[in-house]
Amino acid sequence: MTYQPKSDFLRIIIERGFLADCTDLQGLDERLLQGPVTCYIGYDATAQSLHVGHLLNVMLLRWWQKTGNRPITLMGGGTTKVGDPSFRSDERPLLGPEQIDANIAGMQKVFDRYLDYDTAGKTPAAQMMNNAEWLDGLNYLDFLRDIGRHFSVNRMLSFESVKSRLDREQSLSFLEFNYMILQAYDFLELNRRHGCLLQMGGSDQWGNIVNGIDLTRRVLETEIFGLTTPLLTTSDGRKMGKSQGGAVWLNADMLSPYEFWQFWRNTTDADVGRFLKLYTELPVAECDRLGALQGSEINEGKIILAREVTTLLHGADAAAAAEATAREVFEKGGTGDDLPTLTLSAGDIGDGISIVQLITRSGLAGSGKEAKRLISEGGARLNDAGLSDAGLMVTAADLAEPIKLSAGKKRHALVVLAD
Template identity: 80%
Template sequence: MTYHPKSDFMAVMMQRGYLADCTDYQALDEALSQGVVTAYIGYDATAKSLHVGHLLNIMMLRWFQKTGHKPITLMGGGTTKVGDPSFRADERPLLTPDQIDANIDGMKQVFAKYLDYGESGNGALMLNNAEWLDGLNYLEFLRDIGRHFSVNRMLSFESVKSRLDREQSLSFLEFNYMILQAYDFLELYRRYDCTLQMGGSDQWGNIVNGIDLTRRVLDEEIYGLTSPLLTTSDGRKMGKSQGGAIWLNSDMLSPYEFWQFWRNTTDADVGRFLKLYTEMPLDECERLGALAGSEINDAKIVLANEVTALCHGAEAAAAAEATAREVFEKGGVGDDLPTLELSPADLGDGISIVQLIVKSGLAKSGKEAKRLIAENGARIDDAPLTDAGMMLDAGALASPVKLSAGKKRHALVKLAD
């Protein structure tokens, strides 16, 4: 589709690769070009931190604010009690209200890095849908809102259909999720004149539901815009690594490990990720992404620095790069490596190298650690580690020991002071 946007925001979305679909490109673009628009993205509080999989949409909100509009981060204090069934094979574990509140507190730390929640005309708002969902009267809600939903149509949405096609159970609780999310959009329009919901393309059905509901109840036109669901060029879901999720909170993943994740980007993804996850000019993203051979590694360092500076600050990015150079180029130890501290009780009379590899997070199990050693993938202080039966005592750990899994993953082991 050839469409030349009028608004700065829509131009950014289209040129940098954020746009998968939109309910009405031209009407939304027109509204964006005529004044301040309010938009929201919802985040269920299923963990204490957001992860890299959320970063694309956080960047969309950041660009939305940078181009003069008002973003809302909607915390799912209410909807988390139900659980989003979209494209899941099973029901999410139900969390207590206290767990949900603790998760929201953890997630708030990230948004403050990307958005300005100040008092200005387009200052971001952080809201919690528990505010209007917790007090709903069930019978009134069924009568006033439920009557606008066709079960036939709800069953046709891909997120529900895929679950039923696989003959996997979908509880009535989860089936209600899309009604609640649609109701969020209606309430945000009523309370804050919010006319746009954004999200990943897996949320398309839920977004369209909210638009339909608002049209039926209030006879008002509102919009939806989705981003592509990103996979890396080798087909993996964005934000997952061998060690698990790439968290955005520094207490769940160190800035150094976060930096390393971006530094290890596949060559083919560098240009695309620079456009999506940094604010560098488009032509510079394309120039760096087109580098070949060893030069592409310089582009990966730029990517890692830019993304880490946004998430953890410029100092953390510079420290991570310095540590990486020390570790990789000089074979040094580096101050920022993930560190495992052992107490005298942990150490006892000695501890096996296999246990240390697992405890330091370089392998998930003893079996995996032994296989790493057998396949010559493990090193101790940069020397090949070949003996899976090796034991280390207090003498061996008198100074910190560096363990490595492959060329890119390292950890320090030291005795607690």
């Protein structure tokens, strides 16, 4: 990078590793130096909670506001009815209005933890908006005439998100093809209504962001910007935000603070420094120091990472409770009340349920094959005792008291029988 930004926001995010691409880095920097700027990131309401994969861009919005600018969280109440086809192999299931509204309410709980929506605050207040406000009432013929004429199908087909789908000879419906036009229109409307000058998002959204910039320039003759963050993978190649038990949700009613804390505590050694810069507000020098620790000392960095990230999302008390539970489980051999728990009924068990099923259903393994491998390699334990028989059957009588399953030294779950 030859140009060295002077604005607080760009200097911070570049130093911490947030920047993948920007349509005009110098132009955006110069505009930021003139005073507060409004930006947005869009979120389709496809689930009742955001997950860890969203957290990078939530932190980006937090830094945006902390450096004196106004963030907009744009909820896709309209676009969720269509579904983003980007880098998907199939069409998203269509959701009804009631489910979309419920999902938006669930997602707002996370934004409330990271952003300040208080108009009396020290920084420009964050705003949550819903693109259904302008998309639901569109007249189709007027929209085609006024907006559709600015889009080249040839160019839309060249975007990697579409091209990869077609190259695999997988269907792309006309409904989904409209998605990128609607998202581009969001940027136009936010600029027209609220003076929004920047859209940010993951690098998989680059094509959609550029579409919005081109459309706004053509219709309003306004100079606006786009900025993307890298698509994160862990050092061992896994997509960030996925665990062996599935998505790492951010709402406490979908994933306990303890499980969230434990996800970060299990970070691979090589990722500690990088994740501290991205997901906490610790000074960069401290992140580098912790990330450079070797051997067992790197565990200090992992515990601090888990503590800081959990504190931001769930609060200091929840983070301290999770850390105390982990210490009880790992150092004292206890069971811990906040461990992830699989609750079974007598009907679930019948005459017996296999230990492989229990390991899989408790989230300690992603499949039966993985559970069997865990057992055969000596990585599984039952009530802290080595487990070597993949054919073991567990009965209701065995569950008169909760049992503790372990995968390696760090991951544990309880199995209990419902009353």
